[in-house]
Amino acid sequence: MIEAYLAHLLVLVCIYIVLAVSLQLSIGFTGLFNLGHIGFYAVGAYASALLALSGQPFWLCFLAAGVFAGLTGWLLSLPTGKLKGDYLALATLGFSFLVYAVALNWNDLTRGALGLPGIPKPELFGFAFSDTYSFLALAAVVAIASYLIVQRIASSPFGRVLGSVRDDELAARTLGKNAARTKSIALASSAFLAGLAGSLYAYYITFIDPFSFTLLELVPVLAIVVIGGLASLEGTILAAFLVVLLPEPLRFIGFPSSVIGPARQIIFALLLLAVLLYRPKGIGGKVELD
């Protein structure tokens, strides 16, 4: 029983790792203050769930989740490419609310507030990931792969171009770099991975509704990125464990769930503030934004 509970927590850690390392790709490595990450997560979850419910195989739904989210990211990057700093943050935040509003109101497609129940468990090569342990293995593979992908991108010559755009966009352009295109690619690949996280979540919980994708969901992800430190992937992974596991003791003390919910958010918010105030670089932050 306790093992199953631990495995459940670790699945959540894996999903948050995928979300947080992909958010690092846009915030930490490219300097795009993207607050629309939950929107991409939602697009991936809905794309995956709808396809799975229509009987499509797991691999297709999973990939489609990434592709749909990535395309959304690409489209979002086109009009917002010119925006800087806090204006981009507000615009992407607006985008994630828009996704939420569509999920809540497009009843014919998403069933609105009723949500989408009965998402089948994933199956690959005849093997069904039906219990928590096998799902954990799947989630761990996706989390490790996301880490490796982002790590590879960041340490490549392309990653260096990302860094130049982050540090001084105009200077990068005077060196002949196409900053707009670079930012689009970064946002699209960040969104692609967030979409994969959404698919994992939908398959794991087997039920999604718009309320899983509110602004509040962004808080733990942002907390992980800030605590881990900008552009630090190792820090991000450590922080994912910390943020998911830290509020868990509340359960054992025996608080009712009506207390645990807000108490978790309070812990995340206080952590976020404490890091911003007292340790602005987090665990292993490598860059300073200015």
Place this chain on the structure above:
Amino acid sequence: MLELRSLSKRFGGVHALANVSFNVEKGSVTALIGPNGAGKTTLLDLVSGVTVLDSGSVLVSGVNVAGKRPEQVARLGVSRTFQSPRLFGNLTVLDNVLLALDGGDESFWASFLGRRDSKQLLERAHSALERVHLTNKAHSLCRDLSYGQRKLLELARALALPHTVLLLDEPLAGVNPVVRKEIASVVKALRKQGETILLVEHDLAFVSGVADRVVVLEEGRVIAEGTPSQVKRDKKVVEAYLG
């Protein structure tokens, strides 16, 4: 090599540049001087595409770059520095130079193939750093450099970018005498190598030593043009500087 034809730019109601024309011959150094606010930096911004001009044309090796975006102008052979250096602060000194060099594959998909910088590329980057004596700083972060070192690095980076014309915005400004001497000697060496340079500078002694031609701007207009000694004797120039 670089031909400016009736460049004009207004900011609000103010003429920053009005009908400015002159040429920079291949392999020559042209210095742009004038009082503060004369429009010197604006002119470099217009040529490099950083600021969009209102009218006029800028020919680089015969190609009109007016109205093109900075990255396009850069690829057409214009390399520049800024008055206060614009480096990539969270990247290393080496990375800053590598970003300017051509010959690597910086595409997104290449990053998955695990392509790294070739040995030859790294060698070129190191020799670019050697020129400004920053080799021992190659792996330091730019934000840890002193102001003078930043100026030197930005110069090395501008040289590393494949170019036909070099625009230098006050290369000597704000640095201590030692670095000043070093930058001055690099610029002089560049002239010997036959680089085509347009530079903005206040230090007239340096300008007369290095420039083949001098263009004097005042309130957005060219008020004098010629060799350093011709310009020094020009009445209008003396008035602009002393009056």
Place this chain on the structure above:
Amino acid sequence: MLQILLNGIIAGAIYALVAAGFALVYSTARFVHFAHGAIVAGGAYALFFFFERLAIGFWPAAVLAIAVAALLGWVCNELVYKPLRHRGATPLILLLAGFALLVLIESLLLLIFGADVKVIRVLPVERGMDFFGAIITPLQVVIVVVAALLLVGLHAFMSFTRLGRSLRAVASNKVVAQIRGISVEATYAKAFLLASAIAGVAGILVGMEYNLEPTMGTSLVIKGFTGAIVGGVDSVPGAILGALLLGVAENVAAWYLPSGYKDAVAFVLLFLFLLFKPNGIMGSNKGARK
């Protein structure tokens, strides 16, 4: 049609109070004070607590609610924003901190007051009056009148008092203001007090007209900054105009679209203005995209 316009103006009047405070902080301190919505919510819940729970009478409760809101805003500035500014934090970091504060305050409200919807009954529910064929309740008349008086008062305050002038001086040029002997930090603190007191009034009006929910702050701050951006974020009169436009646009849209999309109107408007007119209708150039 007149009814739609009227409903729009009533909603817009409340948004205008939020937007005016938001723009006041933005124009002086130059960052997005995301927690501003939570201050409004704090004011509304304070009214609920003093008036419904302690039953101390409306006027004392209202005064206390305004005081609580002003204090809350001041504390946010003193404990979080000010130390961050001292460290030279960027506007983005301040935005992030504001987001954490918003989540913190909302979660505290949720913890203290519970998730159920609260109602404040100050005036008996009366039948609306007929106003050229449209219906308006006495409370709604009060809301519009109070908001209008307060906004006119704010304008007069900004134009004719010493503090108002120093606020504007800091807004237009920090360095020059400092040279003229104005303490920038002290001015920021006063801007927060003033903006938060106005937010307290907005909270009271919201609490009387609509129901209270802990998450109301998020939606209000988004309405507030949308209004501010539509009107011009560094112009307080512009922000008020923008907020009124938003209120009307929402109600017009609700007439044609499913009601669930009403909240999405703000984002669409925010998005369009950020992209095509980031300085807003009345804003100057210096606020945006620096």
